[in-house]
Amino acid sequence: MANDRLLPQHVGIIMDGNGRWAKKRGLPRQAGHKVGASTFQKITRYCNKIGIQYLTVYAFSTENWKRPQEEVDAIMNLLRSFLKDAKNHRAENVKTHFIGDLTVLAPDIQEMMRDCERESAGFTGLTLNIAVNYGGRDEILQAAKRFAADAAAHKIVPDELTQAQFSSYLYTAGQPDVDLIIRPSGEMRLSNFLLWQAAYAEYVFMDTLWPDFNEKCLEKALEEFARRNRRFGGV
Ligand code: IPE
Ligand code: IPE
Ligand code: MG
Numbered sequence: 001m002a003n004d005r006l007l008p009q010h011v012g013i014i015m016d017g018n019g020r021w022a023k024k025r026g027l028p029r030q031a032g033h034k035v036g037a038s039t040f041q042k043i044t045r046y047c048n049k050i051g052i053q054y055l056t057v058y059a060f061s062t063e064n065w066k067r068p069q070e071e072v073d074a075i076m077n078l079l080r081s082f083l084k085d086a087k088n089h090r091a092e093n094v095k096t097h098f099i100g101d102l103t104v105l106a107p108d109i110q111e112m113m114r115d116c117e118r119e120s121a122g123f124t125g126l127t128l129n130i131a132v133n134y135g136g137r138d139e140i141l142q143a144a145k146r147f148a149a150d151a152a153a154h155k156i157v158p159d160e161l162t163q164a165q166f167s168s169y170l171y172t173a174g175q176p177d178v179d180l181i182i183r184p185s186g187e188m189r190l191s192n193f194l195l196w197q198a199a200y201a202e203y204v205f206m207d208t209l210w211p212d213f214n215e216k217c218l219e220k221a222l223e224e225f226a227r228r229n230r231r232f233g234g235v
Contacts, residue, residue, distance in 0.1 A: 005222075005226055006225070006226040007050070007051065007052060007222065007226075008052070008179035008180040008202075008222070008225055009052075009053050009054060009176050009179055010052075010053065010054035010055075010056070010175065010176050010177065010178045010179050010180075011047065011052055011054070011055050011056070011178070011179070011180050011181075011182065012055075012056045012057075012058070012178040012180070012181040012182070012193065012194055012197075012198070012201070013043070013055070013056070013057050013058065013181075013182045013183075013184075014058045014181070014182070014183040014184075014187075014190075014191060014193055015036055015039070015040060015057055015058055015059065015184075015210045016058075016183060016184055016185040016187055016191075016209075016210055017032075017036075017184055017185030017186075017208075017209030017210045017211070017212075018032030018033045018035070018036040018209070018210055018211055019032050020032070020185065020209055021035065021036075021209040021210070021211040021212065024209075029071055029074075030070075030071060030074035032209075032210075032211055033071075033074060033075055033078055034074075034078060035211035036210045036211050037078045037081075037082065039210055039211055039212075039213050039214075040057060040059075041082075042214070042215070043055075043213065043214075043215070043218060044057075044094065044126070044128055045092065046215045046218060047126055047218070048092060048093070048094055048125050048126035052126060053126065053127060053176075054126070054127045054129070054175055054176065054178075055126055055127070055128050055129070056099070056128075056129040056131060056172070056178060056194065057128070057129070057130055057131065058131045058134065058191075058193050059075075059079070059130050059131055059132050059134075060075055060079075060100075060131070060132045060133055060134070061131075061133075061134060061135055061191060061192055061193075062100070062101070062133055062134065062135030062138050062192065063135065063191075063192065065133075076105075076106065076109065079109060079132065080108070080109060080112070083109065083112035083113065083115075083116055084112070086112075086116045086119070086120075087119070090119070090120075092125065093123045093124060093125035093126075094120060094123060094125050094126045094127075094128050095120045095121065095122075095123040095124070095125065095126070095127045095128065096116050096117060096120045096128045096130065097117060097127065097128065097129045097130070097171075098113045098116075098117065098129075098130050098131075098132055099129045099130070099131050099132075099134055099139075099171035099172065100131050100132045100133040100134030100135075100138075100139075100171065101133050101134075101138060101142070102132065102133065104133060105132065105133060127175065129171075129172065129175075131193070134171070134192075134193075135192045136190070136192045136193060136194055136195030136196065136198075137192060137195060138192075139170055139171055139195075139196070140170070140195065140196055142169075143166065143169035143170050144169075146169050147161065147166065147169050167196070167197075170196060170197070172194075172197055177197045177198075177199065177200065177201070178194050178197045178198055178201045179201060179202065179225070180201060180202050180203075180204065180221065180222075180225045181193070181194070181198060181201045181202070181203050181204070182204050182205075182206065182218070182221045183203070183204075183205050183206070184206045184207070184208045184209060184210050184213050184217070185206075185207070185208070185209050185210060186205070186206075186207045187205070188205050200230070200232055202224075202225050202228045202230065204220075204221040204224050204225065206220070206221065
């Protein structure tokens with residue numbers, strides 16, 4: 001793979017369309033999530049291979065708790081399987097982070113997440129953010145609360161707060177803003193994903209449902225990104 005092309009530094013993916021994929025086949029929605037989980041692993045490996053530095057995937061939103069309990073349980077169990085298997089993927093050199101309000105997740109999941117983060121902390125390949133119980137507004141709100149606490153403790157002067165400093169209160173602290181957001185499944189909305197970080201992102205919407213998404217689809221989105229003329233407000 002020639003690496004002289006213009007690659008985004010940070011890719012975000014809204015992994016959508018699992019339910020519709022299953023419905024089309026007369027299967028329960030959970031079956032779509034299962035195939036979607038393997039698509040996620042395949043695409044992560046590919047991003048690492050081609051030299052993407054940061055990948056953020058939207059796995060479960062703060063709004064997804066509205067779904068039937070059975071479906072929520074199935075998604076959480078897929079997350080458990082992924083976490084249990086994480087040790088076997090050390091050779092891939094992927095540094096994994098979990099972003100979102102993790103405090104309400106089952107204790108065993110929280111513990112496995114911490115282990116996974118700790119074990120991969122020194123890895124030097126792709127940085128993978130998995131968004132679970134993540135909402136962009138929720139993220140900004142918790143950042144505002146922590147900032148207010150620091151201000152009350154006289155650690156920072158409110159009037160002197162810069163955008164860069166505020167960014168450091170977000171779950172993605174220390175990471176570059178997302179450059180490219182890909183949403184499969186035909187929906188054209190952010191659904192509360194990376195609201196602050198997406199200020200100047202490029203968007204690529206695709207009709208493919210997430211379980212059918214493959215390396216070719218990602219390449220198409222990357223080609224589209226390379227063709228875009230990013231001006232950041234300039235000329
Ligand atoms: C995305 O697929 C996965 C999650 C939101 C957890 P959906 O389950 O939203 O699939 P559709 O949109 O119903 O097809
Ligand atoms: C966004 O998809 C969240 C994830 C992919 C995890 P949704 O399916 O929940 O979004 P809406 O409801 O169509 O906006
Ligand atoms: Mg959906």
